[in-house]
Amino acid sequence: MIPRPGRCAVVGVLNVTPDSFSDGGRYLDVGQALEHARQMWMRGADLIDVGGESTRPGASRVDADTEAARVLPVIRRLASEGIALSVDTTRATVAEAAIEAGAQVINDVSGGLADPGMARVAAETKAPWVLMHWRGHSKDMNALAGYTDVVAEVRAELLSRVDDALAAGVEQSAIVLDPGLGFAKHAEHDWALLHGLDSLLSLGFPVLVGASRKRFLGRLLAGKDGEPRRPDGREAATAAVSTLAAMAGAWGVRVHEVGASLDAVVVAAAWQRGRADG
Template sequence: MHRLLPDPGRCAVVGVLNVTPDSFFDGGRYLDVDDALEHGEAMWRAGADLIDVGGESTRPGAARVDADTEISRILPVIKELAGAGVGVSVDTTRAAVAEAALAAGAIIVNDVSGGLADPDMARTVADAGVPFILMHWRGHSANMDTLAEYRDVVADVRDELAQRVDAALAAGVARDAIVIDPGLGFAKRAEHNWTLLRRLDVLRDMGFPVLIGASRKRFLGSLLAAEDGTPRSPDGREQATAAISALVAAAGAWGVRVHDVESSLDAVTVASALSDEEAP
């Protein structure tokens, strides 16, 4: 495993820090630098293995912001967190943003487009020699729901991720620096997400660490809907998120990307203990 990729001896827990006004759960909560720093540091103290900082919302239907806006949101936060010894990844689809974030102290690039949105991204990551999280993606948030058509969602996601891996390797990214993510909720309906979670073994067989980002997403809201069909609100999906964290940890995921670190850390710790015959 790459030296900069967290390896805590259990499923890694990645804390989400959205420095945006419009993310689906925490949009606007951490747009102020001081608020963002307080939350990032709190997640780190709670046991997060990595804090994933993003400055552009990727919720369904979200409009894009320009690179300068994205950089202005995240750079002060990354500099302060990294300077305090916090392990930081940058959540971006732009090479220029990734380059600025890495210069500010980020140690991992998490690209929800898997390198598709910016042809310079893979080379930027390769030149920096840092881990590269490649998510399955078919298009930007504004229209991604129209792209949720699959012949076989497991095979299609595996094959499309394999193409992104090949492109990253061709650009010079080291094999041990690659993490893959099936992109739950990105150009996927609820049934696609559940099928991918059931067949995590197919992604693991690709030979790369697997990151799962299910935290508080709408397919959990639909599952937990009220009798009248009203989806459970995002802040009522945390127990379901922790359940997913435990299940994917038991299935061999490298990490989970979550909003609430403590509950998922407990969940993956339980999953680790159940798989360890020497645990007390």
């Protein structure tokens, strides 16, 4: 089931990769990955998203066996401890193995386009499926960032992914949408999508916003020398986006630092209610 904590959900990022843009190599060791996931869970994450293949701009692909070998031991151990997990993968075989190992949600940055078998896995397992807007793999996606009206086009392309998922037997209640900030998009596209989040929310599906530490925030916060701020200096801006996404009605935010964004969405919920209690 999709977590429903009574506020905007917080999804903690666990990259068991050597080359992710923000934390590549930090959690490639199984022991370090487990400890970091436990810390995020204890801090209050509603879901831990485990990924074994970097999707940063320009990243090269790894083979399915390597990806599976990175994520499955971590998922098995964390699931045995009662931690709610999603698997961040574009491969049906990896998703299926991860669900068998104890993951509950499939987070597919390709929205099912990278592997036609993913729809079958989602339908058969009945696992919630995050469909992200995507136009191509990381190595080539920057060349695909051409839009006339990015909000309308992302909305239409995601609707097409929804139609295909439903046709494959995926239940409507299992679908989550993600506008894919930073994926085949320049900074101006990311800001337009955040500003136009209502257009995506109007479709009636839960929406996941993944802005954490991304390039468009680094460029916004560039120093006097024009150099974008480093990923580890983008946390306050990430929390600000989490607040605004929660206020707009997003189902969840996907973040590297759970604490700051959890505080942000809790404040947003209290603001909207006009009181601190549930």
